[in-house]
Structures are given as C-alpha cells and as structure tokens.
Amino acid sequence: MDRIRITGGHRLNGSIPISGAKNAALPLMIASLLTSETLTLENVPDLADVALLKRILGNHGVDYTVNGKRIGESGHAGETLNFRAEEIVDTTAPYDLVSRMRASFWVIGPLVARMHEARVSLPGGCAIGTRPVDFFLHGMEGLGAKIELESGYVLASAPGGLKGGRVRFPSVSVGATHTVMMAATLARGETVIENAAREPEIQDLAACLIKMGAQIEGAGTDTIHIQGVDSLHGCTHSVLPDRIETGTYAMAVAATGGDVTLEGVRADLLQNALDVLVQAGVEITETNHGLRIYRNGAGLAPVKVTTAPFPGFPTDLQAQLMALITRADGRSEITETIFENRFMHVAELARLGADIHLDGQRATVTGVKSLKGAPVMATDLRASVSLVIAGLVADGETTINRVYHLDRGFEKLEQKLSACGAEIERLRA
Ligand SMILES: CC(=O)N[C@H]1[C@@H](OP(=O)(O)OP(=O)(O)OC[C@H]2O[C@@H](n3ccc(=O)[nH]c3=O)[C@H](O)[C@@H]2O)O[C@H](CO)[C@@H](O)[C@@H]1O
Numbered sequence: 001m002d003r004i005r006i007t008g009g010h011r012l013n014g015s016i017p018i019s020g021a022k023n024a025a026l027p028l029m030i031a032s033l034l035t036s037e038t039l040t041l042e043n044v045p046d047l048a049d050v051a052l053l054k055r056i057l058g059n060h061g062v063d064y065t066v067n068g069k070r071i072g073e074s075g076h077a078g079e080t081l082n083f084r085a086e087e088i089v090d091t092t093a094p095y096d097l098v099s100r101m102r103a104s105f106w107v108i109g110p111l112v113a114r115m116h117e118a119r120v121s122l123p124g125g126c127a128i129g130t131r132p133v134d135f136f137l138h139g140m141e142g143l144g145a146k147i148e149l150e151s152g153y154v155l156a157s158a159p160g161g162l163k164g165g166r167v168r169f170p171s172v173s174v175g176a177t178h179t180v181m182m183a184a185t186l187a188r189g190e191t192v193i194e195n196a197a198r199e200p201e202i203q204d205l206a207a208c209l210i211k212m213g214a215q216i217e218g219a220g221t222d223t224i225h226i227q228g229v230d231s232l233h234g235c236t237h238s239v240l241p242d243r244i245e246t247g248t249y250a251m252a253v254a255a256t257g258g259d260v261t262l263e264g265v266r267a268d269l270l271q272n273a274l275d276v277l278v279q280a281g282v283e284i285t286e287t288n289h290g291l292r293i294y295r296n297g298a299g300l301a302p303v304k305v306t307t308a309p310f311p312g313f314p315t316d317l318q319a320q321l322m323a324l325i326t327r328a329d330g331r332s333e334i335t336e337t338i339f340e341n342r343f344m345h346v347a348e349l350a351r352l353g354a355d356i357h358l359d360g361q362r363a364t365v366t367g368v369k370s371l372k373g374a375p376v377m378a379t380d381l382r383a384s385v386s387l388v389i390a391g392l393v394a395d396g397e398t399t400i401n402r403v404y405h406l407d408r409g410f411e412k413l414e415q416k417l418s419a420c421g422a423e424i425e426r427l428r429a
C-alpha cells in the first residue's frame with residue numbers, strides 16, 4: 001500500500017488549481033443512465049471514486065469516451081468525458097462494486113425511472129457512521145416503487161413506471177435528494193421533495209438535468225418541484241469546482257502560514273467555512289485569479305464551530321478544521337451533527353501531539369505550541385487529509401498509511417502541495 005511522507009515546517013506560497021467537485025461529478029455521471037443520448041461532462045476530476053463509478057456504470061451498459069483535456073465552460077482544465085447509455089443492459093448493481101462507494105447506491109433512482117426495476121446492493125463508503133438508506137427507500141416508495149430487501153440487495157420495481165408524489169425527508173440527506181430528484185424527472189406527474197438538501201451539488205445536478213430536458217424548480221431551496229417528462233436528451237455540462245478541496249487547501253495554508261491563490265474557485269460555495277477562517281485570523285481576498293489565502297506571522301484564534309447541512313459549516317471540512325486549530329492560541333470547540341462516528345482523526349492527531357478531548361459529538365481542542373511528526377493511519381477520506389495538514393505543520397517527518405482513502409477525493413494532492421513549497425512525497429508500495 002502506498003504511503004505519504006511529509007517533512008513539516010514549510011510555509012505554502014504560490015497557487016493551486018482547484019479540481020471539479022467529486023460530489024458533483026458522481027451524481028452527474030449517474031444521471032447519464034436517464035437518457036439514451038450522450039451526456040458530456042467537462043471538468044471531471046481524475047479520482048479513484050470516478051474510476052470506480054465508470055466501472056459501475058459500464059456494468060449497466062454506459063459507454064464512456066475521453067474527449068481529452070480541454071478548458072470547460074468554467075475555465076477549468078479537468079477531463080471532458082462522454083457518457084452514453086444507449087441501452088441499459090443490466091439493472092443489477094453488484095455488491096463487490098457498490099460496497100466500495102456510497103454514491104453508487106444512487107443508481108437506483110435513474111434505473112427504476114428508466115427501466116422500471118433495479119437490484120442494487122446496500123452501499124459502503126467512508127465508515128463515518130451507520131449511514132442507513134431508509135430515506136431513499138421511502139422516497140422511492142413515495143414515487144410508487146415497490147421495495148423489497150433480499151440478501152443485502154434492494155429490489156425496487158415499478159412495472160407501470162414511477163408516479164410523481166410528495167416526498168418529505170425526516171432530515172436533510174444529500175444522496176436521497178439526488179436520487180429522488182433524478183427518479184422524479186421521468187415519473188408521471190408532479191413530485192414535490194420537502195426538506196430537500198440545499199447543497200451546491202444538488203443545484204449542479206438540477207442544472208444539468210434541466211439542460212437534459214427535465215422540468216425542475218426550487219433546487220437549492222428546501223422544496224423542489226419536478227414535473228415528470230417522457231424522456232431526457234443529452235447535453236454538455238461542466239462540473240462545479242470542489243468546495244471541499246478549496247476549503248482543505250485554504251486550511252492547509254492557514255495552518256502553515258504563507259500566501260496561496262486557489263484558482264478556479266467560487267467563494268459562495270463555502271462562505272461559512274471562509275468566515276470561520278477569517279475569525280481564526282486568516283486573511284482572505286477574492287482576486288481576478290481566484291481566492292487568495294494569506295497568513296503571515298499572526299497567530300490563530302480559537303473558534304467554535306458546529307457542522308450543519310449547507311449553507312452551514314460542512315461536515316466534510318470538520319477534520320481539516322480540527323487539524324488547523326490544534327495550534328490555535330486557546331481552546332476551540334467543534335460539534336459534529338451530521339455523522340455519529342466522524343472523529344476517527346482525533347486519535348491520529350493526538351499521535352502528533354494534539355490536545356483534544358472528546359465528549360460524545362463535541363471535541364474540545366486546546367491549542368499546543370507545536371506538533372511532532374509521527375507515523376499515522378488514514379481512516380477515511382477527509383480524516384486522511386486532516387493528517388496531511390497536521391503533517392505539514394509538524395516538526396520532522398510524518399508518514400501517512402492507507403492513502404488510498406485520499407486518492408478517492410483529492411486529485412494530484414502531492415503535486416499541488418509541492419508546487420507551493422511543501423515537502424511531501426508518495427512512497428510507492
Ligand atoms: C458522495 C457525496 O456526495 N457524499 C456526501 C454526502 O453523503 P450522503 O449523501 O451519504 O450523506 P447524507 O446527506 O445522506 O447524510 C446525512 C445524514 O442523514 C442520514 N441518513 C441519510 C440517508 C438515509 O436514508 N437515512 C439517514 O439516516 C445519514 O446517516 C447522515 O447522518 O453528503 C454528506 C453530508 O454533507 C457528505 O459528508 C458526503 O461527502
């Protein structure tokens with residue numbers, strides 16, 4: 001297994017291009033199942049999760065071709081890929097693939113909408129909580145699907161096709177909102193999704209579906225109206241920039257000190273997190289080239305943060321923020337409200353000398369003068385990158401094991417950081 005070795009203590013200076021968002025690219029790719037025409041996606045990040053989803057979609061009959069790198073609508077230079085599901089050849093999404101990535105379960109929506117049946121394994125993904133699928137199942141039932149569970153698989157069928165309905169989620173779920181919204185585009189009549197997720201990735205998916213001919217109103221608010229249509233067609237869509245990658249590098253610069261411009265980003269996608277950084281004493285300005293993150297000399301102030309659905313502070317940046325404030329001047333508090341087991345980085349940060357006290361869903365972090373490098377273990381995607389941030393500021397050498405977690409969601413991490421002066425390298429197994 002590959003490892004990452006970091007020698008800490010270098011300030012970051014320069015610029016970092018931000019990739020297309022993993023969490024937007026995945027549902028957009030899945031939307032290709034809804035049409036027999038070609039869906040062209042620009043600015044697709046080159047990530048392990050994207051590669052895995054290509055395999056999963058391929059199994060259903062989706063062909064994909066690479067258009068090569070070209071500058072997309074957004075000015076980003078990610079990959080442009082064509083997806084074409086002329087015919088769905090298999091409506092089963094098997095355990096060995098779906099168990100490796102949570103988002104692959106979302107194929108259930110488009111498959112039932114187009115083929116009136118699907119057999120999808122219960123999902124896997126980052127081990128950050130129990131992550132049930134009850135909202136998805138109730139949502140699909142709300143559109144008239146019959147749901148059965150058999151040997152770890154969900155069997156969903158709607159022989160006469162899906163029918164629009166009212167779906168109210170008990171609490172906000174990004175994945176269930178994506179799935180029901182996709183399914184409803186081809187259902188007969190109107191669907192109303194209440195208590196819908198408002199994440200930017202939902203808006204990006206809705207924008208693409210609308211270009212494909214779907215009738216959707218209200219994406220980005222908590223109530224989404226979808227009027228079903230008979231069929232959807234192809235289109236070209238550019239994946240929005242990754243707000244979690246943006247926030248991660250902003251926190252890395254805040255931690256090491258320095259001056260870095262994050263290119264191709266949208267500040268409005270992570271305003272809450274940027275406000276927290278400003279409270280901590282980081283200077284942030286929007287320039288013609290992107291978002292300039294600057295901290296030189298000044299100390300870090302402690303912060304009090306509670307994770308929440310968008311537009312709140314994202315759970316996907318919680319671990320990175322914790323790494324940053326391990327060296328703040330005073331005591332910070334982080335409360336995690338989305339996932340019940342998303343503090344696995346705490347024990348690893350403690351190995352580097354962080355002072356963190358856990359009480360249920362609340363972590364109290366007392367700033368220390370310095371961290372010291374040590375071998376640590378990546379436990380999930382965002383936890384792994386929090387160890388990278390801690391390693392960048394720790395004295396001496398930090399080696400991170402199990403970096404396959406990082407490869408799921410961070411494109412060219414070592415290259416992007418070394419270009420700004422970090423001493424970071426991958427040790428191939
Ligand atoms: C690929 C992707 O986009 N992943 C993101 C997505 O995950 P994902 O879509 O899996 O997360 P959800 O928004 O669904 O989860 C939010 C909460 O709802 C609960 N829940 C969800 C569905 C359900 O049927 N029943 C249920 O109880 C979950 O266990 C969790 O406690 O949103 C999360 C919250 O912003 C992010 O951390 C993930 O990075």
Ligand SMILES: C=C(OP(=O)(O)O)C(=O)O
Pocket residue numbers: 023101102103124125126128316381382409
């Ligand atoms: C938790 C994440 O991904 P997934 O939902 O695929 O596990 C993430 O992107 O941080």
